[in-house]
Amino acid sequence: MRVTEPHRVVVLALDGVYPFELGIPTRVFGSADGRYEVRTCSVDGRPVRSGADFDIAVRHDAAVLETADTVVIPPCDIEAILENGLPEPVSAALARIPVGARLVSICTGAAVVAAAGLLDGRPATTHWNATDRFRTAFPRVRLDPDVLYVDDGTLLTSAGAAAGVDLCLHLIRLDHGSEVANTVARRCVVPPWRDGGQAQYIEQPVPRTTSAGTGAARDWALRHLNLPLTLDDLARRAGMSGRTFARRFRDEVGESPGRWLIQQRLFRARELLESTDLPIDRVAAEVGFATGASLRQHLHEAIGVSPLTYRRTFRAGSAPAPKVRTAMTS
Template identity: 55%
Template sequence: MTVSEDSVHKVVVLVRHGLLPMELGIVHRLFGTAVNEAGRRLYSVVTCAVEPGEVLTDADFTVNVPLGPRALRDADTVIVPAAVEDYGPQQRGRLSPLVEAALAEVPATARLASICTGSFVLAAAGLLAGRRATTHWKSCPELAALYPEIDVDPDVLYTDDRQVLTSAGVAAGIDLCLHMIRSDHGADIANTVARGTVVPPHREGGQAQYIDRPVPDGGDSSTAALRAWAVEHLDETLTLQDLARQASTSVRTLTRRFRQETGMTPMQWLGQQRLQYARRLLERTDDPVDRIAAAAGFGTGTAMRQHFREALGVSPRAYRNTFRGAQ
């Protein structure tokens, strides 16, 4: 969507009880600080509720929202943040009458966006059918199961499909809003907004890098002992034949058991463990990439970089820069 700097674009945030306050603040902060060279604001941002008045949040305070759904009638962009109710399984797959009535006020020409699990509202309204969408990585499987007509991408920070946008977890709302500002007014203005908010104008990769996939303990499964052994030998060059020999079984039988117990082939599982171990070393040590690559069984830093790009969308260096100080 290209927006003229001569007009003020109206952004309306539709909030519900159980609002996550940060998501509301993100929209007001980013769009509210976007100005042109003359210093004139490029957006007006208003908040409305399905019922005007006091809106409960997931914190120890409420938000007073005097505007009701009528505020949506002249919206250019409508953003639906997450709410606590999104996390209850009894709420999935349906719209409350109040939310349904509110969405009916949205002009057909308006751009629609959701933050985090606000995507379930758009999905229940049929607005994501046939589109690519995302949500928090923990909720992506459920979104895909409830709405098979949606192309759910669990790895990205946001999606933009024909004027309907979705974002991953809470902070990905920042990436989403900056993307919309960049689409409307160009990179310079979006970058200025990002600098003023002290956030990167564009984050590398997607939310795949934030998903922690620990090694399953396996319990009493038939490959548990082999998997425990393999994790202790990640620095070695292990082939499918090596794994089968260690398990005293055939390659065919081993592959079948791995698929039953992990949902992956042995080599897919092994690659995931190498990646997970390399991530931990990047987060917790100052070892150079080549040393970590060798310890994790990637062989070379070049090979490890390729695996990181394919699996996480970022380089090992970028991953370390993001997570090194988080421990």
């Protein structure tokens, strides 16, 4: 039986809202066994025009924002915002968000946050297809269009559509650890994290090749992280030369095999730190780092803390938000 109040998530639906992204917070946070309570509102409590051929009725107006621990802004019709800024009613609604509440945007919802001046001088991301217009409209934002999401403490932004799922899982991982986030991911039938950034989704010519992809080799590597894997090992699994494999891998994943492998080892190490009492050297061996010192170095470079500090934080059930964190370091 839970004795703490659930974390209140309020989703602000604006005109032109995309129905899929609007439903992400309810679907993801709602799968966390009562740890979150999700409410959806519009500025005035009236139905909002969606980006599809129907309107969406909500049960709350902007007053519910005052009760939020986390506010999520899905993508909406941002053309007028890019040209003329926020309508006054939307600005007034955002002003009702409590100090200290997390503010999260999905896809082009970042334009709403930026138009309110809340992203000035801060890192953020949005859908890669909106990058040029976003930079023109909000030149003071430190836009990074290559990542799936950015965590800048109480301000978090994500790229298009499914990256909103990634970000919601990231928040659950911060709040309750990897085991809970992984359980939620399984219930939603989505991966607990995705490799690479937006680069792998930007429209570009498909590489002309008849060779198989690198997916099978990656799956094999994830089952054998304890081994001292090399590029040649993975290339042999894929039936390619090392050079061809490295090129195909970057085309498919968006980064090098070596960097990807380190990240997968860190993901698994963090799960073990959260869910077991294994000594640090044993955790390092289980995930393929040669020594506990190597694990300490890589984990500190990735998230700025030692394995023991990470374990104490997440085994206790709470986690400090880092200054900047993307999907690849979450």
